[in-house]
Amino acid sequence: MAVEIRRARVADAEDYSKIRLEALRVAPAAFGSVHEDVAKFPTSRFEEQLRNGCYFLAYESGKVIGTSSYAQFSLNRRRHAGLYGMFVTPRWQGQGVAAELVNAVRQQARLGGYRELYLSVNPSMVRAVAFYEREGFRDTGEREPMRRDPSIALMTMKAAVEG
Template identity: 35%
Template sequence: MSELSISAEFFPMNEHDLDAVAALEASLQTFPWSRGNFADSLSAGYSVWVLRLGGDLIGFSVVMSVIDEAHLLNIGVCRRYQGQGYGARLLRHAMECARLGGARMLFLEVRPSNDKAVELYRHFGFRQIGQRKGYYPAIVGREDGLIFEKELA
């Protein structure tokens, strides 16, 4: 069966996914979230999802909601599947879950050096509203974080 004939599906993240999600995150980021960060997100009741293609975990998202606002804390797609629309599907799903949970606005931070992510967020109508100086650790020093928002309602 080819990958194209296999449908990608969303599932709520659970404890059995933690090792695979942490490994995927470590393969994507120089300064990754730990398994504990994902476990804490589960325990806190955040909207945490995995995207599976067949049985393979290929992506994840973590959204924290507070009253009528949500914050996309983390999102990632396996490098092998990047550029094929899975990131867009994850982002669309995260936005819809936040909206259904009552959020009117979705916020996020992104590294200015992450061109693909910045382009994706802009494509979905996110607009930059600020910048956090030295927000992210970097190989040398720190990197700023661009703050984006999108109205969901």
């Protein structure tokens, strides 16, 4: 398996939109966005996201197979690093691609001077929770309502950046 993980560029908007739409279609319970809404976005919307954010794409033989993103956010007046939008196409799950995508975000957080990395996950996504635990993430005990469905309480997890 020769998987390449790299930071997405604006020119990767088509690949990013493809993997994002696949993620929303395959794992709707994992994301706050809805496939039908995001499918209507013009390419320029994805270009803008890539221009202003920090996204990573996983490729195998030139085909996009996964994504993750890094963002900084404020919580209790402190700045934190977050892992968002994690997805690996089902055919490639369980083969180390997700761990490489997490590592790319960890490296970005390290460059930003952060010691901890946070994420939110739907606790019903048992395989995702188990994966994050293997990657060193632990449940903080905090819950937050999912944007698109406030009846779902997302689990907040954190891990050391040095993982």
